[in-house]
Amino acid sequence: xxxxxxxHDIPTPALxxxxxALDRNIARMAAFFAGGPCRLxxxxxxxxxPAIARRQLTAGSCAGLTCxxxxxxxxxxxLCGDLLLANEVVSPDKCLRVAALARERALTVAVDSxxxxxxxxxxxxxAGVTIGVLVDVNVGQGRCGVEPGDAAxxxxxxxxxxxxxxxxxxxxxxxxxxxxxxxxxRDARARAAMHxxxxxxxxxxxxxxxxxxxxxxxxxxxxxxxxxxxxTEIQAGSYALMxxxxxxxxxxxxxxxxxxxxxxxxxxxxxxxxxxxxKSMTKDHGHPSVxxxxxxxxxxxxxxxxxxxVPASCTLSIGDRVQLIPSHTDPTANLHDVFYAVEGERVxxxxxIAARGYAEHRQ
Ligand SMILES: Cc1ncc(COP(=O)(O)O)c(C=O)c1O
Numbered sequence: 001x002x003x004x005x006x007x008h009d010i011p012t013p014a015l016x017x018x019x020x021a022l023d024r025n026i027a028r029m030a031a032f033f034a035g036g037p038c039r040l041x042x043x044x045x046x047x048x049x050p051a052i053a054r055r056q057l058t059a060g061s062c063a064g065l066t067c068x069x070x071x072x073x074x075x076x077x078x079l080c081g082d083l084l085l086a087n088e089v090v091s092p093d094k095c096l097r098v099a100a101l102a103r104e105r106a107l108t109v110a111v112d113s114x115x116x117x118x119x120x121x122x123x124x125x126x127a128g129v130t131i132g133v134l135v136d137v138n139v140g141q142g143r144c145g146v147e148p149g150d151a152a153x154x155x156x157x158x159x160x161x162x163x164x165x166x167x168x169x170x171x172x173x174x175x176x177x178x179x180x181x182x183x184x185x186r187d188a189r190a191r192a193a194m195h196x197x198x199x200x201x202x203x204x205x206x207x208x209x210x211x212x213x214x215x216x217x218x219x220x221x222x223x224x225x226x227x228x229x230x231x232t233e234i235q236a237g238s239y240a241l242m243x244x245x246x247x248x249x250x251x252x253x254x255x256x257x258x259x260x261x262x263x264x265x266x267x268x269x270x271x272x273x274x275x276x277x278x279k280s281m282t283k284d285h286g287h288p289s290v291x292x293x294x295x296x297x298x299x300x301x302x303x304x305x306x307x308x309x310v311p312a313s314c315t316l317s318i319g320d321r322v323q324l325i326p327s328h329t330d331p332t333a334n335l336h337d338v339f340y341a342v343e344g345e346r347v348x349x350x351x352x353i354a355a356r357g358y359a360e361h362r363q
Contacts, residue, residue: 005346012321032061041235043237046237048333050352052241057080062080064084070085075359083101084110089109095119111155112155124165136171141173152170153203167209169215181248190224215232215233219237220246241255243325258291258323259288271310276306279304282332288325288327294314
């Protein structure tokens with residue numbers, strides 16, 4: 001395919017990224033962490049795109065990158081020398097892939113069970129490497145993680161006593177607090193969660209066990225958790241591209257990516273239909289918004305159709321382009337192969353979403 005040079009030549013549906021807006025978001029977050037002591041560890045899962053991760057790392061203030069899957073870490077290995085897999089890895093084949101990565105990069109993995117420790121350690125020993133470990137602590141999200149306090153201290157002791165592993169710290173992702181609209185409540189609850197995490201780290205150290213990293217945070221809490229004494233790094237991801245969900249949380253980042261569609265039908269004065277359905281953007285956080293069309297609202301997303309209610313005065317007609325603002329960044333980026341990088345109407349580059357999907361199943 002010939003590379004499109006303008007927004008109007010891009011085959012739709014397509015993901016576009018507004019490069020100046022992206023760079024402003026990245027610069028703003030890097031500036032927040034520039035004074036330290038807490039560092040930023042951008043979450044690669046948000047975009048899975050090496051070109052975006054490079055911009056985040058170049059902007060500075062980063063301790064490294066965060067990944068959610070082994071496959072993401074295998075792509076991110078070429079981007080920086082310090083990776084955190086902020087997720088449990090337990091199956092022997094994946095643990096061996098982790099061990100292979102640990103041979104060439106500083107790699108740290110979350111654990112929350114004895115079985116997880118044993119699986120990682122077996123892979124590390126068979127590969128002759130050492131894998132760094134964070135004990136994953138449940139700070140209220142109720143997903144993975146051991147309880148703060150005694151259970152976490154006991155697991156840390158087990159990690160420290162296991163050959164093939166190095167005990168590096170704790171992580172506690174306060175994911176349940178990211179979308180809280182009430183800033184006062186978000187602030188109070190994130191601080192309380194972080195105090196539990198930091199206190200758990202203190203108790204681990206008091207037992208003579210190393211615990212240098214205290215990792216946490218996301219786009220909704222970076223400026224709360226990232227200022228709690230003792231938290232050493234923040235794993236925010238969505239801030240770079242943003243979505244309508246975070247747009248209503250009141251964080252200081254701009255919408256920087258869109259799904260580009262073409263109007264394929266105008267069946268009535270009050271209705272337009274575009275060719276970008278939920279195979280091009282997810283609706284788990286609600287319908288997308290329409291950029292720059294007064295009074296337009298998405299009323300349905302089908303597989304390949306976005307149904308848009310418009311005022312009768314709306315001039316959109318068949319063949320026109322529309323930009324929809326996704327409600328959830330990460331799973332939307334995962335649906336596409338590339339981002340068209342644009343400045344205004346001009347396509348300046350095409351960026352591979354190299355870590356999308358489940359790479360291990362590709363033939
Ligand atoms: C463990 C972990 N850390 C950090 C994040 C980053 O959050 P956000 O994209 O909200 O910045 C997530 C997102 O789900 C996560 O699961």
